[in-house]
Amino acid sequence: MFWIICAATTIVVGLAIMAPLLRGGRAAAEPAAAFDLRVYRDQLKEVERDLERGVIAPAEAERLRTEIGRKVLDADRRLAQAERGGAGGRGLLALGLLAALFAGAAALYLREGQPGRDDLPIARRIADARQVYENRPSQAEAEAKAPAPAVPEVPADFAALIGQLREAVARNPDDPQGLALLATNEMRLGNMAAAREAQQRLVDLRGEDASAAELVRLSALMIEAAGGLVTPEAEAVLVRALRKDPAHPQARYLLGILQLQNDRPDRAFPIWRRLLEEGPADAPWIAPIRAAIADLAWLAGQPDYVPPAPLPGPDAEAMAAAGDMSPEERRQMVAGMVAQLEARLASQGGTPAEWARLISSLVVIGNTDQARAIWTEAQTRFAGRPEALETVRQAAVEAGLVP
Known part of the structure; x- marks a missing residue:
């Protein structure tokens, strides 16, 4: 049925394009020449009437006859050229160009498209999404394949301080403040794996007393170290954070990212929609959500969704x-x-x-x-x-x- 609809649509569009092209030359040349001939013949009759009434002299009438006669011959020549196939030649050229375009489009689709692929019903799509979700790489695999992050230039004095901090944490690995500070600075330096490791040690040290914010931070660092992928290990930490604080906005934002990566916009949309509606407008996750929410709503089957306008304020x-x-x-x-x-x-x-x-x-x-x-x-x-x-x-x- 799909191919029948596509073929019928193509034929209708092709005919709509060809019709004016086929009659374009005749419509542009023949009517104009025929109209000119009628005008010139009327002018000759008018000259004869003026001559009979004595409005113009015989010499002037002869001059006008000669001038109008030249115009009649020129119009007749143009009309003859159109009738000999000028319009048909342009129409054939248009047909050839249109056929070439259709052939090129078909060749491009056969090369780049997937003509033999069946339409996927919802159940099949959900099953495929589930398979993608279950076959995600582990944290170690994702970090091994992740591109190397950009390393900013570090002043010598700051580098020395970071070295001292690393030594201090190595001497006292159970210092929560030292681990938190090390995770922050390693992240600023682009050392995501090192930052993730320091935050992991901090969370392990806290045990069940680890806060939702600390768990979300660990999950975010794991995602960054994995090149943006929400791995099973990062998801497990994220679930822990949401159990402690189901309303934590950053955790919910990352949960939406997880659903998007596994081709479930229907699950990501309600999460991001609530975050966008709750605000605040200056939260770091609002801008990316606002940029994507319209497309996400369409993919989730909510094409009529209108995102809330930004909070008004004085200009x-x-x-x-x-x-x-x-x-x-x-x-x-x-x-x-x-x-x-x-x-x-x-x-x-x-x-x-x-x-x-x-x-x-x-x-x-x-x-x-x-x-x-x-x-x-x-x-x-x-x-x-x-x-x-x-x-x-x-x-x-x-x-x-x-x-």
Whole structure:
């Protein structure tokens, strides 16, 4: 069925392209020459009528006849050329070029495409994704194949300090602060494997007391050392972090990366969607999510998804003008911006971060009662999304609305 549709579409498009090309020469030459002939013949009749009425002299009439006669001959010649096959020649040339294009497209597809590959149903795609997931290389294999990272130039004094730090950690391998500091600096130097090893020792030292942030950092370093691949070992650390803090944003972002690498955009999309809606707008994972979320939504079967707009704020001109305002004028400007945000959230909805910002802003301008009403509405709106509601609740707590 697919090939029948493709063939029919190709034929229809080809006919649509060829039709004007085939009649293009005749439409451009013959009608113009025929029209010219009619005009010139009418002009000859007009000359004869003017001569009979005595409007022009016989000598002038003869001159006009001669001039118009030359134009008639030229138009007749052009018309004869068109009828002898000028249009047909151009049409054949157009047909030849179009046939060459179709043949070239078919040859390119047969060479670069996969004409014999069957369409994959959803179940088959999920099974293939599962196979990719289960056959991932180990951490050691991925690190061995990872490209060497770019090593920045290190000043001599800083290199000496790093050497001293390495010696200090070697002498005291159970120092958590030393291990954390070593992991940070090895990462800055591009020594991802060394940074991963130091962070791994720190997590092993902490044992079950390792925090979610420490586990996420270890997972991120493992991914970096593996050339960006989320290996089974990195995933296991990531799962530990999410067990400790299911709402940890960076861990959820990395979980989305894992789903994308294993061809499961349907699983990655809801994770990244919530991260984008929760914010904050300046979080490091927001920019890459915003850049990819439209394509990801389409791949996940959500083509109508519209990502939330970035949080509004004063532009440079407004900030400059605010410096020359009186305190009352600045208060009025802020109140206007808050009113715009409130109106947009009421009519279009918004992210939890925007609701949190509205609550904080209303309290700042002294409209505590309205902020309390917004907090009540947010509890209803985000009742089914505990993570989103927590973002708004934190703003309410900071604003003094929640004890």
